[in-house]
Amino acid sequence: MSSDLFRSPEAVDRSLMVACAVVWLLVLGLFVAAGVALADLGQSSAQSSSGDGTPWLLYTVIGVSAAVIVAAVPLLLRARNAGGAASSSSAPASPAPARPAAAARAAAPMAATARLRPGAPNAAVLDRIWLRCGLAVLTATGAALCAVAIATHLMAVDSVVASWVLYGVAAVITVGMVAIPLYFLRELRAQVEPAA
Known part of the structure; x- marks a missing residue:
């Protein structure tokens, strides 16, 4: 049952x-680290080599990020519980009231059309395809930005070869992102074409 x-x-x-959320939190943290490395690069070599501690700006960003995550968890749990309660209470407790004759006559052609097109695409499936396409593009964008942030940090600390390798990885991810909408467009056509 758990596998289902x-x-x-x-x-x-x-x-x-x-x-997607984890990747974008990583993007935030990695760009902060890259910014700190670039700020250290801009300072004198004596100051940057001393490494007395983490700048206060880094602690501020980390603290704000942690506060946002901690505040979001109860809201997400409450929304999940409210969604579960709404779906369980959406079942009608009593039989539906009878429709007036005019509404029944207006609904008759729609029912006949639905009978003529039994393979009409499911709206929930189409929404799910759009959602997954958007999430996949956002996640791939975040992964490319993670590679750019790490490469920028490595470039600032003088690891040039590893930095260029990661810039190449970011470029490959960016070019490969074209395949994501193409894949989901094929899925969308597979859902729509049988209904045509």
């Missing part, structure tokens, strides 16, 4: 959201 839970579409969507 992890294979459910909602669990996959949640995992993609968490991965």
